[in-house]
Amino acid sequence: MTAYKLLIGGKLVDGDQTMDVINPATEEVITKCPRASEKQLNEAVAAAKAAFPKWSQTSIEERKKLLNKLADKIDEHAGELARLLTQEQGKPLPEAQWEIGATAGFVRYFATLNLPVEVIEDTKEKLVEMHRRPLGVIGAIIPWNFPVLIVSFKLPVALLAGNTVVAKPAPTTPLTTLRLGELMAEIFPAGVVNIITDQNDLGAAMTKHKDIAKISFTGSSDTGKKVMASVAETLKRLTLELGGNDAAIVLNDVDPAKVAPKIFGGAFMNAGQVCLAIKRVYAHESIYDKLCDELAKIANNAVVGDGLEQGTAIGPLQNKMQYEKVKGFLADAKKNGKVIAGGETLDRPGYFIRPTVVRDVAEGTKIVDEEQFGPVLPVIKYKDVDDAIKRANATPYGLGGSVWTTDLKRGKELAERMEAGTVWINSHIDLAPHIPFGGAKQSGIGVEFGQAGLEEFTQRQVINITR
Ligand code: NAD
Numbered sequence: 368m369t370a371y372k373l374l375i376g377g378k379l380v381d382g383d384q385t386m387d388v389i390n391p392a393t394e395e396v397i398t399k400c401p402r403a404s405e406k407q408l409n410e411a412v413a414a415a416k417a418a419f420p421k422w423s424q425t426s427i428e429e430r431k432k433l434l435n436k437l438a439d440k441i442d443e444h445a446g447e448l449a450r451l452l453t454q455e456q457g458k459p460l461p462e463a464q465w466e467i468g469a470t471a472g473f474v475r476y477f478a479t480l481n482l483p484v485e486v487i488e489d490t491k492e493k494l495v496e497m498h499r500r501p502l503g504v505i506g507a508i509i510p511w512n513f514p515v516l517i518v519s520f521k522l523p524v525a526l527l528a529g530n531t532v533v534a535k536p537a538p539t540t541p542l543t544t545l546r547l548g549e550l551m552a553e554i555f556p557a558g559v560v561n562i563i564t565d566q567n568d569l570g571a572a573m574t575k576h577k578d579i580a581k582i583s584f585t586g587s588s589d590t591g592k593k594v595m596a597s598v599a600e601t602l603k604r605l606t607l608e609l610g611g612n613d614a615a616i617v618l619n620d621v622d623p624a625k626v627a628p629k630i631f632g633g634a635f636m637n638a639g640q641v642c643l644a645i646k647r648v649y650a651h652e653s654i655y656d657k658l659c660d661e662l663a664k665i666a667n668n669a670v671v672g673d674g675l676e677q678g679t680a681i682g683p684l685q686n687k688m689q690y691e692k693v694k695g696f697l698a699d700a701k702k703n704g705k706v707i708a709g710g711e712t713l714d715r716p717g718y719f720i721r722p723t724v725v726r727d728v729a730e731g732t733k734i735v736d737e738e739q740f741g742p743v744l745p746v747i748k749y750k751d752v753d754d755a756i757k758r759a760n761a762t763p764y765g766l767g768g769s770v771w772t773t774d775l776k777r778g779k780e781l782a783e784r785m786e787a788g789t790v791w792i793n794s795h796i797d798l799a800p801h802i803p804f805g806g807a808k809q810s811g812i813g814v815e816f817g818q819a820g821l822e823e824f825t826q827r828q829v830i831n832i833t834r
Pocket residue numbers: 508509510511512513535536537538566567568569570571572574585586587588590591593594607608609610611641642643738740766806810811
């Protein structure tokens with residue numbers, strides 16, 4: 368059995384405690400893994416702080432070289448990492464393989480970015496330049512739905528800008544990140560990257576820590592609010608990528624049979640545990656019945672099972688707490704709507720819920736108003752598209768949204784009226800590392816990806832020279 372280790376100050380070390388990691392497809396313990404104490408968190412922050420002066424002085428070319436090495440290492444170990452990811456997270460192996468490949472791709476893309484000096488004024492009297500300086504130690508806090516990919520949204524960008532990092536995966540999905548830590552230990556100088564784990568008890572200590580300069584957090588909006596309150600004390604920089612309740616608005620001009628597979632994919636990927644998943648479908652009354660039937664047909668045919676079994680399309684919920692939570696949404700859906708596919712758990716160990724489609728449901732119910740973060744999709748009927756936009760926007764969230772139509776001009780007009788950080792036309796969850804991504808309203812603060820995302824890991828410094 369592999370012995371997993373924390374990465375602190377360049378050394379792979381045991382945790383002061385241990386914890387069990389559960390396979391959500393079997394409910395069996397995969398392995399024991401290290402659990403860091405607050406003392407070890409402090410050691411990791413101290414190591415990152417000590418490594419910062421030298422690392423921040425390395426050239427960006429040198430940092431790019433090491434990031435490319437990391438991408439190569441991830442590719443080299445892709446098979447092993449993907450299997451481990453499926454075991455601890457539950458997602459079907461092809462989705463895990465995609466996640467590992469995308470992680471290497473994101474790292475590689477970020478290694479192409481630069482932080483050029485911007486000349487603001489260059490006159491006879493003055494030279495004014497804007498530089499981008501690293502911030503110091505970055506605390507990266509990761510959720511359990513994409514445990515590896517979300518590391519790549521933060522760590523390589525922070526490092527490229529000259530920062531050092533302490534990263535913390537979620538308690539139920541630490542293994543692949545720890546394995547990544549072992550690979551990184553062979554690449555980066557001691558202290559530049561540190562990986563610790565916890566049982567949901569060190570996140571708050573990170574956000575309060577006086578030697579962490581910025582928190583880059585991905586997780587639920589409720590925890591995000593706690594993070595924001597906690598960083599106020601030290602005025603840390605903050606990026607928050609939080610929850611969503613994305614609406615897909617389907618217009619009357621589409622062929623339901625054509626769009627249904629794409630809408631299904633956008634809603635049920637990773638068993639619906641995607642911040643940017645379609646969580647509500649608004650369908651025009653003229654195509655409503657047909658779209659409901661098509662979605663139900665796909666759901667009924669989807670193979671639910673262990674992600675390591677060939678042919679599995681939908682894996683288990685990632686952890687028991689989320690499973691119990693989604694069962695609550697299921698009960699609400701049965702009470703307030705008509706379940707036309709799924710609606711059950713599987714009669715075997717594991718946190719399985721069949722992909723569920725609910726029709727004849729409306730606002731004022733839990734399944735429409737709250738983020739389900741699981742495989743239960745409400746389909747809501749509308750008559751008038753202006754009303755659909757209003758209803759889609761009537762949520763504190765604003766992560767993503769989509770419009771489905773053959774009239775792209777009309778689609779764009781409607782997209783511009785949706786209150787969301789990203790609005791797609793005829794797709795959903797379509798992310799790329801060069802396109803900034805971030806939430807409106809209570810779905811987040813700041814962006815990740817692209818030049819804008821890189822700049823969030825820097826401090827502007829103006830150099831103002833009088834000639
Ligand atoms: P969560 O908020 O429970 O946990 C996220 C991380 O925060 C974990 O590492 C956890 O240990 C840590 N944490 C817990 N308490 C903390 C505290 N008081 N201070 C600091 N950190 C703390 O979220 P989750 O259940 O792991 O993830 C699901 C949620 O994340 C969903 O709402 C989903 O929409 C959201 N999410 C958002 C994005 C995005 O990019 N916007 C991406 C993935 C997931």
